[in-house]
Amino acid sequence: MITLSEYFMTILITCMIVNLGLALYGVFFKPNLIKKIIALTILGDTANTFALIIGYRMWVAGVPSRPPVFTEWRSNNPLLLFVFTKTAVDPLPQALVLTAIVIGLAVTLFLVFLTLQAWKIYRSVDMRDIRRLKG
Amino acid sequence: MRYWVGLCVLILTILAISFVVAANINVLVPSTNVRTLAEIYLKYTYYPWDKYFTAMSPEACTSIVWDFRGLDTVFETMVFYLAIIGAIALARGVPLKLPKEIKGDLGLSLIVKTVTKIVPVLIIAVAGSIALHGHLTPGGGFQGGATAAVAPVLILVVFSQFYLLRRGVNKNSMLLLRSIGLTGIGITAFAAVLIGLATGHYAFVLQNQPKPLAPDISLPAFVGGQLISGSLWFFNFFEFLAVAAGFTIVFLLITLPEKLAEAREEKRVAEGGEK
Numbered sequence: 097m098i099t100l101s102e103y104f105m106t107i108l109i110t111c112m113i114v115n116l117g118l119a120l121y122g123v124f125f126k127p128n129l130i131k132k133i134i135a136l137t138i139l140g141d142t143a144n145t146f147a148l149i150i151g152y153r154m155w156v157a158g159v160p161s162r163p164p165v166f167t168e169w170r171s172n173n174p175l176l177l178f179v180f181t182k183t184a185v186d187p188l189p190q191a192l193v194l195t196a197i198v199i200g201l202a203v204t205l206f207l208v209f210l211t212l213q214a215w216k217i218y219r220s221v222d223m224r225d226i227r228r229l230k231g
Numbered sequence: 232m233r234y235w236v237g238l239c240v241l242i243l244t245i246l247a248i249s250f251v252v253a254a255n256i257n258v259l260v261p262s263t264n265v266r267t268l269a270e271i272y273l274k275y276t277y278y279p280w281d282k283y284f285t286a287m288s289p290e291a292c293t294s295i296v297w298d299f300r301g302l303d304t305v306f307e308t309m310v311f312y313l314a315i316i317g318a319i320a321l322a323r324g325v326p327l328k329l330p331k332e333i334k335g336d337l338g339l340s341l342i343v344k345t346v347t348k349i350v351p352v353l354i355i356a357v358a359g360s361i362a363l364h365g366h367l368t369p370g371g372g373f374q375g376g377a378t379a380a381v382a383p384v385l386i387l388v389v390f391s392q393f394y395l396l397r398r399g400v401n402k403n404s405m406l407l408l409r410s411i412g413l414t415g416i417g418i419t420a421f422a423a424v425l426i427g428l429a430t431g432h433y434a435f436v437l438q439n440q441p442k443p444l445a446p447d448i449s450l451p452a453f454v455g456g457q458l459i460s461g462s463l464w465f466f467n468f469f470e471f472l473a474v475a476a477g478f479t480i481v482f483l484l485i486t487l488p489e490k491l492a493e494a495r496e497e498k499r500v501a502e503g504g505e506k
Contacts, residue, residue: 105260153264164272164273164276165290166290166291177274184273185265185269186266198311199311209322212321
């Protein structure tokens with residue numbers, strides 16, 4: 097017997113795999129460079145979401161898992177810290193995704209500049225045209 | 232019509248596959264426990280009872296980013312700036328200058344301009360808050376910098392590029408700000424070593440709190456009763472400057488007015504350059 101939360105989680109992961117396939121299709125088979133860049137950003141976001149799912153923690157008895165921020169630090173209470181350790185999600189994927197998003201934005205801007213340069217030189221962003229104009 | 236049928240078939244397929252998968256295997260659901268490594272990170276992110284292992288920051292992500300895995304983040308910053316430098320190098324020769332005369336009104340309508348006079352101030356304030364409270368609440372230098380870079384984009388779209396250039400937000404001033412940020416990150420990374428050299432103690436690069444092998448050197452976790460988590464506050468602040476300035480340069484270059492680019496291209500061809 098499956099519960100509703102298990103079903104939703106599976107839908108999420110199936111959608112992510114479909115998303116991954118669509119993004120790879122876009123990167124490999126779309127001739128337009130701008131569409132390739134859009135597909136690449138979707139690919140990056142999908143990968144980031146997979147990383148977040150790895151670090152997620154299931155709710156226990158209807159109590160939501162907490163973000164990895166120890167908000168009661170002023171109390172200096174080891175018991176609260178223990179409860180925090182037992183209910184917070186994994187912070188490591190979040191820390192990796194945090195930098196990956198900003199670096200992804202910078203790399204996307206770099207690719208946009210490459211495309212802009214291709215447009216300036218070839219007056220086209222279509223891979224088929226650029227291949228014909230080469231050399 | 233064919234589009235909608237295809238979309239419905241795709242959604243139904245996903246729902247059906249999910250049902251079959253969920254009914255048969257149970258591994259796709261996250262566990263109620265996290266890995267031991269994550270529990271260690273969560274325990275020692277703010278642990279004033281043992282100063283040798285903690286980062287003294289209640290925010291576990293920031294303490295991982297700038298303390299537990301600080302060297303990783305330094306290299307990630309390097310990758311980030313290589314991409315920015317690559318973009319700047321590709322846009323070399325782009326004239327970011329004010330034209331001699333501007334004909335007509337630039338930018339969007341008066342209503343949009345009036346709103347945009349208020350909003351960027353708020354964006355910068357929120358970005359500063361995200362960056363400077365990065366060791367207490369979710370946020371940090373990367374997020375704050377990326378948020379702050381939205382304000383110049385908004386001004387670029389609404390007021391035109393010349394509005395920013397006339398107020399001194401140009402490539403060179405942003406490069407200067409970016410360099411200040413990167414130098415600050417470098418100095419903060421070597422701060423413990425410099426203090427150690429000056430006082431004759433053993434210390435590590437990227438050290439924040441005292442370590443078992445370097446028990447005498449540490450950066451202060453509290454300043455005037457305020458928690459600043461040693462080096463984390465400085466890292467967040469300098470990363471904020473560097474990321475905001477780096478993105479602003481790229482956005483300035485990418486919104487090059489079309490007519491200027493074409494005029495420059497024609498001039499280059501007229502001077503005998505290759506087409």
